[in-house]
Amino acid sequence: MTDSNERKTEWEQRYDGGRTGWDRGEPSPMLDQWLAAGKVPEGKVLVPGCGHGHEVAELIHAGRQVTAVDIATQPVIRLMAQLAERDLHADVIQTDLLHWQPAEPFDAVYEQTCLCALDPGHWQAYAQRLADWLVPGGKLLALFMQTGREGGPPFDCPVADMRALFDDARWQWPDEPPQQVPHPNGLIELAYEITRR
Numbered sequence: 001m002t003d004s005n006e007r008k009t010e011w012e013q014r015y016d017g018g019r020t021g022w023d024r025g026e027p028s029p030m031l032d033q034w035l036a037a038g039k040v041p042e043g044k045v046l047v048p049g050c051g052h053g054h055e056v057a058e059l060i061h062a063g064r065q066v067t068a069v070d071i072a073t074q075p076v077i078r079l080m081a082q083l084a085e086r087d088l089h090a091d092v093i094q095t096d097l098l099h100w101q102p103a104e105p106f107d108a109v110y111e112q113t114c115l116c117a118l119d120p121g122h123w124q125a126y127a128q129r130l131a132d133w134l135v136p137g138g139k140l141l142a143l144f145m146q147t148g149r150e151g152g153p154p155f156d157c158p159v160a161d162m163r164a165l166f167d168d169a170r171w172q173w174p175d176e177p178p179q180q181v182p183h184p185n186g187l188i189e190l191a192y193e194i195t196r197r
């Protein structure tokens with residue numbers, strides 16, 4: 001497993017080299033659906049591993065108080081500049097999520113393919129952090145990347161593994177099957193609205 005400096009360097013190199021195949025260039029259609037269906041709680045929303053953060057402005061427009069976090073410099077600077085240009089306000093923080101601790105918990109976490117960017121050796125620690133960062137009853141709106149192959153990033157996030165990671169003791173899973181969200185890169189994300197108990 002990599003340390004924090006190595007993780008930062010790896011992601012900075014991907015951005016600096018334009019190797020950003022995960023970037024849709026626009027907000028995910030799933031966020032529109034969740035907002036329209038009233039699935040995104042009012043209040044404070046965390047966007048971990050926000051990247052270029054196309055969803056951040058959308059959440060702000062929808063009246064949410066947004067905190068966006070990423071380890072890499074380029075996307076954080078770009079997102080800050082774009083928000084400032086549009087006179088939009090969010091807390092945009094450059095840090096390693098595996099070390100960061102927010103001052104207060106969130107009402108929702110919009111987890112769009114940050115988990116699959118982390119080495120699976122860190123998944124338990126990250127899942128514990130997500131549990132700690134949400135208020136009781138808070139929502140984890142997750143897009144779990146399906147690659148069906150070894151290695152990564154993106155690392156495959158099979159449903160059975162996700163159910164073990166976000167266990168029933170701490171999380172309530174929906175009864176409905178997930179929505180399949182095609183990604184322009186040809187992969188599929190599975191969308192789940194999971195509730196922190």
Ligand SMILES: C[S@@+](CC[C@H](N)C(=O)[O-])C[C@H]1O[C@@H](n2cnc3c(N)ncnc32)[C@H](O)[C@@H]1O
Pocket residue numbers: 007011022023024048049050051052053069070071072075095096097098112113114117118
């Ligand atoms: C697959 S990209 C997804 C970006 C964005 N959510 C999207 O869907 O376009 C993963 C993002 O997580 C960030 N990241 C990876 N490891 C991180 C860490 N330990 N702490 C914070 N951000 C991290 C990367 O810099 C990258 O922007």
